[in-house]
Amino acid sequence: MRHFMKTPPSLASPRAAYHHGDLRRALLEASALLLAERGVAGFSLREVARRAGVSPAAPAHHFGDVDGLLLAVATEAFKALAASLRDGERRGGADARARLVGQGVGYVRFAMRHEGPFRLMFRKGDRPASPEFVCAAEGAYRLLEDGVRAVFGIIPGAELTPRARIGVATLWSLVHGFADLAISGRFSAMAEPGSLDRWVSRTLPAALGAAIDGLVDAR
Amino acid sequence: MRHFMKTPPSLASPRAAYHHGDLRRALLEASALLLAERGVAGFSLREVARRAGVSPAAPAHHFGDVDGLLLAVATEAFKALAASLRDGERRGGADARARLVGQGVGYVRFAMRHEGPFRLMFRKGDRPASPEFVCAAEGAYRLLEDGVRAVFGIIPGAELTPRARIGVATLWSLVHGFADLAISGRFSAMAEPGSLDRWVSRTLPAALGAAIDGLVDAR
DNA sequence: TGTACATCAGTGAACGCGCGTTCACTGATGTAC
């Protein structure tokens, strides 16, 4: 399991190193791992504290309560998703459609590498999200919108055409569903066992390419 | 909240009516409602028993333990999903593409009406599924495959071409992602508040149509 | 038809468990003078 949390070279914040070193970061990382192992349903604040080598009351100083911790994890995850989208886009090269395909691949790769947090990000919120969470989520969304703009020849920042709006909904749904089905093991019948990654990297670009063509080249 | 469980005219099984009437069915229905309200994470066997007006130990006689109950709920839900797919397909009329679009609409409609069970169906299984569950899930999957066959002009039951295989993955991902995002409230920024249903019924067929065109009419 | 018995879906009390959160506390770090 790889981390999307930046492991800080020295200190994330000067105030964070009083006793533990950087407990806030340690708790976020332990949470991401625990989510990957047990899912949101199996998540527990005490277990996270245990894994960080700290008493069960310690996390409260940083996150208030268990929902505060999960919200912070989801916020970090959205930032990491945005980074994965940008990375995928860059790999697409210069062509606008290829860049959008790359972005979609980045979306699915992120979900497959960080299944626990991915599930958390998109669960229905029990309580109102923090401004930081909303900002991080919208940041990722805007990347997709911009990618669709480029493909439809809409200048950056300008309003989307109705057709482009359908494009956003279509491509987001496609990558999101692909990601969800892949991490739920629903593609295991299509891919040879143990080679899901390879199957995804063959199938997903073809799927995205066809969808983009259908959206843009419509009669 | 509407039920997808058939409410039996008299008795589902002659043995089911000893004391309660049909406790098995009552527990399945209470479970679907509770899942819709609280999700898998907030699900509890005791609460289901409470709502069915029965002692906490009663469900064990029908389902063994809590996982047995959830598995039975998921199995019923897959059967109901298949029915919704068939219904949507029929509404598509005679044209193969329109029928496939209709099937996709049926998929999303089911998810929006039965959010709790839908989430349950596609969660990663903690334990091996029952043969009944696998059968129900594969039944729904085969409907989609047949719909794609018709669109690609492949005779029923024949093996899928590579391109058709990509088509299955694409369309399943598209409707699944659309459904998940819709019930998670992620489309609320696109649809006018309170009219998600209307937005879906305008956007989803357009998205599906474009994707199918891109898949079939590819250069 | 009547009677004795087997079956089994229900009860309700009890169990042990892990949970999130609280509370008074401790002790290291940072700051003011």
Next chain:
DNA sequence: TGTACATCAGTGAACGCGCGTTCACTGATGTAC
């Protein structure tokens, strides 16, 4: 530079809670003779 004090991230014991499951039981239903 030294000292007194404030701050605050940690401890660890304790709380009350709802959970899934167990167990011996009850009593209605179905069956054999």
